[in-house]
Amino acid sequence: MGAAMDALTIRRPDDWHVHLRDGAMLRAVAGHTARQFARAIVMPNLSPPVTTSALARDYRDRIIAALPQGAGFTPLMTCYLTDHTDPDDLARGAAEGVFTAAKLYPAGATTNSASGVTRVAAILPVLERMQEIGLPLCVHGEVTDPAVDIFDREAVFIERVLIPLLRDLPALRVVFEHATTREAVAFVSEAPDTVAATITPQHLHINRNAMLVGGIRPHLYCLPVAKREEHRLALRRAATSGSGKFFLGTDSAPHPQHAKESGCGCAGIFNAPFALESYATMFDEEGALDRLEGFASLHGPRFYRLPVNEGTVTLERADSAVPPHIDAGGTALVPFHAGERLGWRLRG
Numbered sequence: 001m002g003a004a005m006d007a008l009t010i011r012r013p014d015d016w017h018v019h020l021r022d023g024a025m026l027r028a029v030a031g032h033t034a035r036q037f038a039r040a041i042v043m044p045n046l047s048p049p050v051t052t053s054a055l056a057r058d059y060r061d062r063i064i065a066a067l068p069q070g071a072g073f074t075p076l077m078t079c080y081l082t083d084h085t086d087p088d089d090l091a092r093g094a095a096e097g098v099f100t101a102a103k104l105y106p107a108g109a110t111t112n113s114a115s116g117v118t119r120v121a122a123i124l125p126v127l128e129r130m131q132e133i134g135l136p137l138c139v140h141g142e143v144t145d146p147a148v149d150i151f152d153r154e155a156v157f158i159e160r161v162l163i164p165l166l167r168d169l170p171a172l173r174v175v176f177e178h179a180t181t182r183e184a185v186a187f188v189s190e191a192p193d194t195v196a197a198t199i200t201p202q203h204l205h206i207n208r209n210a211m212l213v214g215g216i217r218p219h220l221y222c223l224p225v226a227k228r229e230e231h232r233l234a235l236r237r238a239a240t241s242g243s244g245k246f247f248l249g250t251d252s253a254p255h256p257q258h259a260k261e262s263g264c265g266c267a268g269i270f271n272a273p274f275a276l277e278s279y280a281t282m283f284d285e286e287g288a289l290d291r292l293e294g295f296a297s298l299h300g301p302r303f304y305r306l307p308v309n310e311g312t313v314t315l316e317r318a319d320s321a322v323p324p325h326i327d328a329g330g331t332a333l334v335p336f337h338a339g340e341r342l343g344w345r346l347r348g
């Protein structure tokens with residue numbers, strides 16, 4: 001594959017971290033994810049959250065009903081862990097193929113995390129069961145201690161929560177979601193193969209200056225918040241390294257434009273419509289297009305012990321104009337890269 005490559009065919013990719021929401025928003029965004037990905041790990045932070053296998057079954061049905069005809073897309077469901085999660089219901093949901101993973105939100109860390117876990121000790125029996133049955137734990141890795149600076153909350157989480165947790169439960173399978181720091185990259189790289197991480201398009205493209213210099217840009221605000229340039233560069237090296245520990249997870253997190261452009265704007269970036277184009281542009285900039293398939297289509301299934309997808313998608317070197325807005329059933333969403341042009345386009 002030379003520098004002049006202008007089309008790239010890869011096995012169909014998956015998104016290992018997405019927010020599809022519910023109701024009208026679900027109907028508006030599901031098709032964007034289904035157009036790009038064969039499967040996705042669907043986050044459970046609805047209000048109220050998806051805390052039981054019965055709620056996850058119902059939510060999965062609503063997602064399938066919201067898909068365009070013939071979408072060929074499989075939602076992989078997750079259980080929102082609380083201090084009161086029933087290990088038996090979780091294990092049953094896993095055995096019955098309802099749950100692919102469970103999600104740990106520290107209470108108060110991010111959007112719709114108020115019912116999350118207050119202390120990891122409270123869910124030890126649940127985590128022990130997950131370790132026993134091999135069910136992956138997806139982690140929003142930030143502490144909520146008000147004394148900890150928001151830009152340090154991920155690195156402190158690794159020290160205070162993740163390292164002790166893995167000392168107690170060394171065989172627990174953990175996905176460190178939306179890694180944003182060199183500390184997370186180093187931790188995951190050095191951890192055993194039971195630990196992996198997803199990386200979003202935004203954290204590969206922007207640093208905190210993009211959000212704060214020359215005016216505050218609410219559409220570039222998400223959690224964990226974008227960090228310094230050195231962290232972005234560490235993430236780019238990790239994503240393009242070829243290591244099976246790092247894989248694609250968009251964290252596409254739509255909020256209505258008015259809820260982002262507010263005195264207290266919501267955290268979350270809606271990147272689903274051009275996610276592959278965004279990743280491909282970045283891999284191209286790094287001279288690593290030959291490693292995009294591993295990151296997008298192979299490492300995730302290997303970690304989750306699922307088969308890789310049948311079929312392929314083709315990306316072509318072509319000008320992709322990202323619109324300034326995307327309609328979501330009457331409310332506007334502002335996509336990541338709004339108004340910009342990307343150098344790659346998904347064919348079909």
Ligand code: NCD
Pocket residue numbers: 019045110111112140221222223224251253254267268269
């Ligand atoms: C996500 C959301 O809006 O649900 N927001 C975000 O900024 N990433 C929640 C999350 O993934 O933390």
Ligand code: ZN
Pocket residue numbers: 110140177178223224
């Ligand atoms: Zn999160």
Ligand code: ZN
Pocket residue numbers: 017018019043251252253
């Ligand atoms: Zn998320």
